[in-house]
Amino acid sequence: MSDQELTKKDLFDFLDSQIVCTISTNGEGGYPNSATVAFSNNEELEFVIGTSIRTRKAKNIARDSKVAMTITDADKRWTVQLEGDIRELSPEEFDERYSEKHFSKLPFSLPFKDIPDQHNYVIIPIHLKMSNVSVHPWKVVEFL
Secondary structure, three states, rough: OOOOOHHHHHHHHHHHHHHHHEEEEEOOOOOEEEEEEEEEOOOOOEEEEEEEEHHHHHHHHHHHOOOEEEEOOOOOEEEEEEEEEEEEOOOOHHHHHHHHHHHHHOHHHHHHOOOEEEEEEEEEEEEEEEEEEEOOEEEEEOOO
């Protein structure tokens, strides 16, 4: 990360160096539910996750498409925070648009590929900010 203002290159370098995020969905009882999942992203700042349709997060997503996500490197004290909308991808759309990058970044997720209840989702952020809190004053840039 540069000593100057945070750039989109800093953002993409950071995202490429991370493999897990915490995603928060809106729970049935009105309380947020959070889960740690592996993720990939593309140059359009779309984020992809996979999960079983039997999970609480998948059931929450089916009911409410609004999510929040954080990606944190606790050692470097950098974080990305976003809010956005999530939708389930068809197997065809996932294969055509996202699978190559997803499995390249997350080869350990390949065994889940052919499990029938494993589905993939794309998150389209409406707000995204990156923070470097290892310096004073903190460096914070809103990209969306």
